[in-house]
Amino acid sequence: MTRAVIVRQLGGPEVMNLEDWPLASPGPGQVALRQTAIGLNFIDTYQRSGLYPVQLPFVAGNEGAGVITALGEGVTGFAVGDRVAYQGQVGAYAAERLAPADRMVHIPAGISDQTAAAIMLKGLTAYYLLFKTWPVARGETILWHAAAGGTGLIATQWAKALGATVIGTAGSDDKVALAKAHGCDHVINYRTEDFAARVRELTGGRGVDVVYDGVGKATFEKSLDCLRPRGLLASFGNASGVVSIPDVTLLARKGSLYVTRPTGAHYMGTRAELVEGAASLFEAVASGAIKVEIGRTFALADAAEAHRALENRETTGSVILLP
Known part of the structure; x- marks a missing residue:
């Protein structure tokens, strides 16, 4: 079992509740993560409200960072103890989770887990918009x-x-x-x-x-x-x-x-695209070209409050949840 923010019916922030949630061992191609930071994004609110359909019930959230605690059959390129980050994988609002290994990227030394969780979805969105949708000259x-x-x-x-x-x-x-x-x-x-x-x-x-x-x-x-x-x-x-x-x-x-x-699903759909985009993003952060602004942090239990702040335009920069 893990603790996770569950959506059992569609609606406002009040439909999210922190509950016990079953956690199996990782299956083929999966990794198990102990999450250290979770990103908050507008897509989370669209899924919660029903604008973007997700099968109920579900664990909210799409972006996070953490440490691999177990590997499923056939996983290569990762090891227990690796720090990794991801985006675009529903189920992020949890202390622990399973996720596809091929959607994980290693977090480089010098970049914290909180920074990685704050930039994966938002930063890769910026990447495909600026480099792929309209390559800015x-x-x-x-x-x-x-x-x-x-x-x-x-x-x-x-x-x-x-x-x-x-x-x-x-x-x-x-x-x-x-x-x-x-x-x-x-x-x-x-x-x-x-x-x-x-x-x-x-x-x-x-x-x-x-x-x-x-x-x-x-x-x-x-x-x-x-x-x-x-x-x-x-x-x-x-x-x-x-x-x-x-x-x-x-x-x-x-x-x-x-x-x-455009959507990230069509610009980050392959592992090669994901790795290329993440490498460019992490390089821009490491070089100082991008200074990451974490405007607010919330406890995982306060996810509903975080959604209200985001939807009411009360936040700046990235917002993260801490499990």
Whole structure:
């Protein structure tokens, strides 16, 4: 048995409860982990609410770090005692868990378990968006919404290191200051300014090459107004609601624009892609190009409180749970 945060019915944060949960020995291709830190992400809230379907009941969470305590049949490349991290594997909100060995990556010396848990999902999201969805080139200008969030703080620093001009948005003066301290050349307070008009002003009327938008419904159409002709909107999250495009000719009227809805499942689907992305991420952290901001920590038992803080926009940087 282990202690885990269980979702037995869909709904708000109150549907999550810390319970005893059965834990078997690792099967073929699996490892057993004693978890040391667990990342909190918006996808966790989407699964809990039912926006992203997961079969009930389930252990919440998708990202963590820990120490391997046992190996299943056929596992190679890992040993008991190895420090590893992962993302995209439901079942993270637990003191111990089983997980596929081929979705684990070794944590390099010099990077703590808490840092690894804080960056795996968010950092690999930043990686595929900046290097694969739209490979950012030196001299380009990008707009990143929620620049003071966990993914935003990683991505804006990384984009700046790539030589881009980085414009961010944030929802308070404190968040604006935090985003400016983490790579943004300009930060727009979307609560007090029209961000589309300000982007046009900052770019001399041209618009940005690419918009990265994890906010969703509230920012979608005005994000299109920020793009140069033939620019790309990468819509990768739904924090304010799901996006819909009732009339695709809108993209033609606004400049023959491109829109994509990327997910990590399609960019990190193979082990080779996962290892490549994690190596790039860990290297950027080790070099100092990315400084990891852990805004808050919660006990595993307080996962519901952590979800409320995330959904109410009360957090900055990465948030982690400690088992």
